[in-house]
Amino acid sequence: MxxxxxxxxxxxxxxxxxxxxxxxxxxxxRSEINLNxxxxxxxxxxxxxxxxxxxxxxxxxxxxxxxxxxxxxxxxxxxxxxxxxxxxxxxxxxxxxxxxxxxxxxxxxxxxxxxxxxxxxxxxxxxxxxxxxxxxxxxxxxxxxxxxxxxxxxxxxxxxxxxxGIDYKPEKLIPLKYTEKDRENVDKLLKEYSLEDKKLIGIHCGTAETAPWRSWKKEKFAKLIEKLVEDGFYVILTGSKGDYKVNEKVLNLVDDRFNDKVFNFAGKTNLREFAYLLTKFEVFISNDTGPMHLSAAMETKTIGLFGPNLPERFAPFGRGNIAIYKADSLDCSPCINVHKGEFKECKLNGKCMDLIEVEDVYSAIINLVGK
The missing domain is CATH 3.40.50.2000 (Glycogen Phosphorylase B;)
Known part of the structure; x- marks a missing residue:
């Protein structure tokens, strides 16, 4: 349904x-609970x-x-x-x-x-x-x-x-546990693609079906990937099986010269394996969606891309992580308010996300990991 x-x-x-x-x-x-x-x-x-x-x-x-x-x-x-x-x-x-x-x-x-x-x-x-x-x-x-x-x-x-009676402000998220078998499976996967000793960057191009206009444009992801490969990084595109086609569309926009250094891992890991895979990345770049939060939880340096939603609410949590938001000038942003159940249809073809330039994301990556 x-x-x-x-x-x-x-x-x-x-x-x-x-x-x-x-x-x-x-x-x-009432203001408190019976402490029994x-x-x-x-x-x-x-x-x-x-x-x-x-x-x-x-x-x-x-x-x-x-x-x-x-x-x-x-x-x-x-x-x-x-x-x-x-x-x-x-x-x-x-x-x-x-x-x-x-x-x-x-x-x-x-x-x-x-x-x-x-x-x-x-x-x-x-x-x-x-x-x-x-x-x-x-x-x-x-x-x-x-x-x-x-x-x-x-x-x-x-x-x-x-x-x-508890007043609590955490400084970081809670990492998910993974098993030795999960670690072995991911290490085997990386070895299969000769990536075990490479400097890896993870990118999540997809987003939840509730508001697909949260996605950065595929063309910009492709340009970012090209710049990162030129800098000596290898790029892994992440996601579930449902993200495979989105990743392939991005890969088709990447110059053929770089294709041997960009890999579509969508659907290749379960949740625990993905949690471990995230720890292998120098940095993880994502639209405003669940994998971004998991990356932050696994204490990977994380960059979140925002437009329809405010980073004040859902930025990648934890010291050193970065949220990029450039839609202050748009009256329609934010158009999502999860607390009120508001998911307004975008009438501007994702203009708020288009305001984020490739150079904005690239500069944030370099600030986190060095060139």
Whole structure:
């Protein structure tokens, strides 16, 4: 089913369900949680990127002695399978398991930005629910946290710790774990292409289907690749199987002289292997999408390209990483606000991304790794 149809169903049917459930929800204002609480459920249904951005908050809860469960879908599950501070993972597709957990958790933390379904699930599964205020669904929350629009998402998620008496501002993300077998598979892949001793740069040309106009133009990626190869770097284009064709289109725009130093790795690694592969790069360049956040989490020097979204919210998190944004002059930017569920169709053919020049990205790379 198309994402646009799912959003409409969630909006109209979800609003109706919330109206029905609202009379059963306490109207007393609250600012803190009973500290005898032990069982906490985190709702994190979508996206690789924001799942990674919740991990500092979740780890801090675990360090404070709470039992942590996470409700996921296949889009987010891999993140939580590869950390050691989550006690239970529940798949949204396991309907009967979820039904049996009615009011099972002392507190549910709804980290989803705007969908009604997560608030409804929180009401069903938790005795108390924490979530962001400002949307209709917050009628189902017992504790409502202010979403600060021009604050990084990592800090907004960590603000959800305040009802527990925890004030926390992390300095970096949490890396995903990979196994010795994952390491061996990636090293074997690099050796297959004679890349094991080369200076590597990773580039992610694709982006999520929710807002494809977040992508930098293929022609500019191609020009950047040519400059990097001329400097002696080898370039790996990353992604899932769905990114393979996008990468091939970029490769077809690269001058034939450089083709033996540019490689399409889309679909060649799983999530854990990709996490390890990222550690092999001198620098990683990406559109505003999940792999950018994973690169930052793996402490690889990361450059994120922004236009429809603000870097204040979603820049690659951590000291030394760079977000490039040049759309201040455009009234239409930002046209994405995840917290409000706004994904306006671009009418200017991605002009905000076009404002980023090849030289802007190249200079940022050289500043990070040296020529």
């Amino acid at each position: 198309a994402i646009s149809i799912l959003r409409k169903l969630d909006k109209y049917l979800g609003n109706f369900i919330i109206l029905i459930l609202t009379p059963t929800t306490s109207k007393k204002p 609480t032990s069982k906490i459920l985190i709702i994190r249904l979508w996206t690789l990127g924001e799942s990674l951005l919740t991990l500092p908050m979740i780890k801090k809860l675990k360090e404070n002695g709470y039992d942590i469960s996470v409700l996921v879908t296949k889009r987010s599950k891999g993140v939580f399978e590869n950390v050691d501070f989550v006690d239970e993972i529940i798949d949204l597709g396991d309907f009967f398991k979820i039904i049996k957990k009615f009011k099972k958790y002392d507190v549910v933390i709804d980290t989803e930005p705007y969908l009604n379904i997560s608030a409804i699930l929180g009401w069903f599964l938790g005795k108390k629910v924490v979530g962001f205020k400002g949307l209709f669904r917050d009628k189902l929350y017992d504790l409502k946290i202010e979403y600060i629009d021009k604050t990084h998402a990592v800090y907004n998620f960590c603000n959800m710790l305040r009802p527990f």
